Amino acid sequence: MDKLNKKLLKLQQMELDAAVLYRELSDKLESERERAVFDALAAEEGHHASVLRHSTQLIKRPRHHLKRFAILYLQLFGRKALYKMIVKVEKMGANKYSALSLPEARQIADDEARHARIVLDLLN
Ligand SMILES: [Fe+2]
Ligand SMILES: [Fe+2]
Numbered sequence: 325m326d327k328l329n330k331k332l333l334k335l336q337q338m339e340l341d342a343a344v345l346y347r348e349l350s351d352k353l354e355s356e357r358e359r360a361v362f363d364a365l366a367a368e369e370g371h372h373a374s375v376l377r378h379s380t381q382l383i384k385r386p387r388h389h390l391k392r393f394a395i396l397y398l399q400l401f402g403r404k405a406l407y408k409m410i411v412k413v414e415k416m417g418a419n420k421y422s423a424l425s426l427p428e429a430r431q432i433a434d435d436e437a438r439h440a441r442i443v444l445d446l447l448n
Contacts, residue, residue: 329380336376340386343369348391365439372432407443414440
């Protein structure tokens, strides 16, 4: 497997892990608005995973440790602390995709940057 494919496979895994995390987070939240936000983000991460699956031609299964970590973090430090972390991770994701010279990565980079802004908005 070449370097680019390895990167894409890692990103594909990350998208799946993020999708299960956001779905679980939505289940744990009280606010309808915030639940709707994370349901929508979960759907978009799932879409990103399928775009990447199309490139890698490999099927990945979601892992659950990121979700477990995030829920623990939520219980220990509260929503706002978790959202701040999510904003950072989404920005990092945007940068990773921006660095790829792949046509489909451009749209995903824009989506991740938008995710960061959406979650940042929940902090205000
Ligand atoms: Fe994504
Ligand atoms: Fe995202």
